[in-house]
Amino acid sequence: MEQRFKYPPSVEDAVSALGDSAVLFAGGTWVMRAPLRDEDCEKTFISLAKIPELHLVSVNDAGVKIGALVTHHALAAISDVPEMTALVQAAGRSANPAIRRMATVGGNICAKDFAAADLVPALLALGAEVEVQSFEGAASLTLEDYLQTRSTRPSTEILTSIHIPRHSGRSAHARGLLRQAGEYPVANVSVYLEPDQNGAINAARIAVGSVESTPKRWHALEAAVSGQPFGRLSISDLAQSLTQEFTPRDGVDAPATYRLRILPRLVAQAFADAMGQLERSA
Amino acid sequence: MGVDFTLNGKPRSFAGDPRTSLLHALRDDFRLTGAKDVCGEGFCGACIIYVDGEPKTSCLLPVGALQGTEITTIEGIGNVDTLNPVQQAFIDFDVVQCGMCFPGMVMTLTHYLKDNPRPSRAEVKAALTGNICRCTGYERIIDAVMSLHNSASGEVRT
Ligand code: FES
Ligand code: FES
Numbered sequence: 001m002e003q004r005f006k007y008p009p010s011v012e013d014a015v016s017a018l019g020d021s022a023v024l025f026a027g028g029t030w031v032m033r034a035p036l037r038d039e040d041c042e043k044t045f046i047s048l049a050k051i052p053e054l055h056l057v058s059v060n061d062a063g064v065k066i067g068a069l070v071t072h073h074a075l076a077a078i079s080d081v082p083e084m085t086a087l088v089q090a091a092g093r094s095a096n097p098a099i100r101r102m103a104t105v106g107g108n109i110c111a112k113d114f115a116a117a118d119l120v121p122a123l124l125a126l127g128a129e130v131e132v133q134s135f136e137g138a139a140s141l142t143l144e145d146y147l148q149t150r151s152t153r154p155s156t157e158i159l160t161s162i163h164i165p166r167h168s169g170r171s172a173h174a175r176g177l178l179r180q181a182g183e184y185p186v187a188n189v190s191v192y193l194e195p196d197q198n199g200a201i202n203a204a205r206i207a208v209g210s211v212e213s214t215p216k217r218w219h220a221l222e223a224a225v226s227g228q229p230f231g232r233l234s235i236s237d238l239a240q241s242l243t244q245e246f247t248p249r250d251g252v253d254a255p256a257t258y259r260l261r262i263l264p265r266l267v268a269q270a271f272a273d274a275m276g277q278l279e280r281s282a
Numbered sequence: 283m284g285v286d287f288t289l290n291g292k293p294r295s296f297a298g299d300p301r302t303s304l305l306h307a308l309r310d311d312f313r314l315t316g317a318k319d320v321c322g323e324g325f326c327g328a329c330i331i332y333v334d335g336e337p338k339t340s341c342l343l344p345v346g347a348l349q350g351t352e353i354t355t356i357e358g359i360g361n362v363d364t365l366n367p368v369q370q371a372f373i374d375f376d377v378v379q380c381g382m383c384f385p386g387m388v389m390t391l392t393h394y395l396k397d398n399p400r401p402s403r404a405e406v407k408a409a410l411t412g413n414i415c416r417c418t419g420y421e422r423i424i425d426a427v428m429s430l431h432n433s434a435s436g437e438v439r440t
Pocket of ligand 1: 339
């Protein structure tokens with residue numbers, strides 16, 4: 001048991017236990033499928049389950065701190081942070097109830113070959129930062145920077161928590177599925193919108209997942225909508241005109257072109273949801 | 283050293299590779315074949331069991347993560363004389379076809395109805411998101427579930 005499944009009691013101990021012959025174990029929903037991906041299955045599991053701080057969510061005026069082991073199920077139950085709706089929706093609609101009880105936010109971010117993560121675009125839209133720990137100590141960086149370096153990050157680094165700064169806007173998440181539920185999204189979109197006093201968009205963050213191999217912010221669309229009055233925005237036309245920002249991936253679930261085709265609709269759906277929330281909160 | 287847990291109320295120990303999935307341990311070592319080995323990916327729900335009362339997919343749970351937990355399988359939630367109410371409703375409504383998906387369905391629904399005794403049809407469907415049936419059209423399954431709270435007393439049968 002000690003040999004092939006370890007339970008380090010602290011993040012420092014977990015970092016020391018890592019290496020090429022070990023793999024981090026959080027919720028298990030990605031690691032346990034390594035055989036199906038023809039990956040090396042002889043690695044020792046380094047479970048983070050016995051490190052208490054990784055299970056915590058704390059909310060205060062400065063922000064929301066989410067431990068890496070917090071499950072989708074737990075995130076879906078957060079009800080006191082109105083601007084975080086995109087994350088709550090993404091967590092509550094992804095996969096299926098049993099998987100949501102197991103799969104963690106840290107795993108969703110760190111599974112680098114998993115293109116269809118739901119939490120990642122939501123966190124991008126919320127401007128999240130992540131904290132990582134390695135032999136060099138702890139460091140924080142934006143999730144956007146983390147994702148850009150994800151494939152080359154050291155195997156002895158652990159993502160320990162996520163930090164979301166508090167905001168005054170509202171957010172929403174939309175998923176494009178072939179069936180109604182229970183599968184990976186063909187594409188997903190999270191938006192965060194903040195109005196100014198005149199009813200125009202003061203700040204917008206828009207993130208897209210499942211279209212490329214890694215979720216990313218749609219900066220060109222953010223720039224195009226910023227300063228625009230909410231009322232006269234034809235968001236799906238704007239999105240349509242900027243889809244060349246993506247190099248979509250082909251997959252067994254959907255061809256590349258289809259992912260792009262549904263994108264403008266998903267953006268419009270998420271915008272409508274976030275704008276509705278803004279109206280209701282006004 | 284093995285992994286110790288409670289399985290359907292009895293203390294059990296597993297001495298094999300702790301990375302083995304609970305599903306395989308249940309079926310191969312404990313001879314409990316109610317949880318079905320279908321997709322192995324967390325999509326179909328045929329392998330659902332409870333860990334400390336919470337439904338999880340046993341195909342994605344390594345035994346090493348279960349030290350000290352209480353595991354309940356379909357074999358542990360009723361018996362031949364007294365079926366669990368969901369099982370009984372499935373028989374009454376003649377719901378089962380090949381039966382592959384049903385252990386998981388019963389586990390999911392039994393847990394769900396505990397917290398949501400009077401669900402709508404749409405809510406039952408949402409609860410069954412992770413339980414795929416290749417044979418039925420689902421509607422009869424929902425009919426059976428609805429019967430549990432549409433009974434004369436309006437209560438869930440227990
Ligand atoms: S076999 Fe576990 S979910 Fe399908
Ligand atoms: S009855 Fe055959 S899979 Fe559901």
